[in-house]
Amino acid sequence: MVRMNRMTESPGTARDAEAVSRFVESFAAQLVEAGLARMPARVFAALLSSDEGAMTSAELGEQLRISPAAVSGAVRYLAQQHMVSREREPGSRRERYRVHGNQWYEALTNRETVIRRWEGALREGVTSLGADTAAGRRMAETLAFFEFIEVEFATMMERWRAHREKTFGPP
Amino acid sequence: MVRMNRMTESPGTARDAEAVSRFVESFAAQLVEAGLARMPARVFAALLSSDEGAMTSAELGEQLRISPAAVSGAVRYLAQQHMVSREREPGSRRERYRVHGNQWYEALTNRETVIRRWEGALREGVTSLGADTAAGRRMAETLAFFEFIEVEFATMMERWRAHREKTFGPP
């Protein structure tokens, strides 16, 4: 009985470090392609595939082979975007970073702030180019699209929460 | 009566170049913040605020003060993303780049390809980490979210087209 080093004991406890790492990097790559910066993407992917859904700075640094500074920067960014939360461990000064079990993707897809800014810019465009110009009309229509999206998005998320609860049980 | 240089003649024809430029740059900045690269963002904003909804390479270069090479690169990217189309002018070898009147924002928000890739990555994650692990379950739930979104998005766009037609008339 050779080869009982990992992924052999009680499933859900020990883990194939290499497989995890492969997944982390490949998922991070997708996030990067979607526009996320490199380190935040890697940190986030690592947290997402951790069994606890949370890791310490040291654990992240070890898994990803990056400096504490890089962890700090990535985590700060992710926290600002509400994609992770920080927890102070009761005892020591160590901190854990946690993915919000079922809300992070709302943060990820919730471009509400962005949409609002676009709407602002478009309104400005309509007035500064003139509502009676072709360009002005085109932008007015675009603006209408975003206003439409903004509302739809909210109700869509509402439907998801309902659907989710039904399928996976309460958060 | 001094100062009758621009924005004086029939509205909708002559345009205040400076105001246009201000808007172009400010809207481009929003697009950049949303993740678009600099040149594509500027080119796109310029097209969007042109009265025709289309410009030649030379016009773009002049308005944005960039080289033909930069225009070429930006336009290639935008075309790949289906945010602009290229038109060959009947006569000469000049090409015009056009924003699709009311479909570009679908291209912009339609992350379907991206979503598909994420789903792939997540499926891989579920199997490689184990469906019976906590991490696996978390990812299965995330996967369900994206599958949900994918469908919702399609119907949302359908509703928009209906709404649009009612409000602005046929495309």
Next chain:
DNA sequence: CGCTGTATTCAGAAATTTGTGAAGTTAAGG
């Protein structure tokens, strides 16, 4: 009150991205 384990900040090195000039390619018009 120091000590120690953590987290953060900062200056700079390294890598990546971006935009240009110049050469190359294509096709219309003589």
Next chain:
DNA sequence: CCTTAACTTCACAAATTTCTGAATACAGCG
């Protein structure tokens, strides 16, 4: 065909971004 007006590609310079090591700040513990 040859010329010429466009567009494209390519190598490189410049600017920006990213990550690290080192110094700094902070908080719990003895």
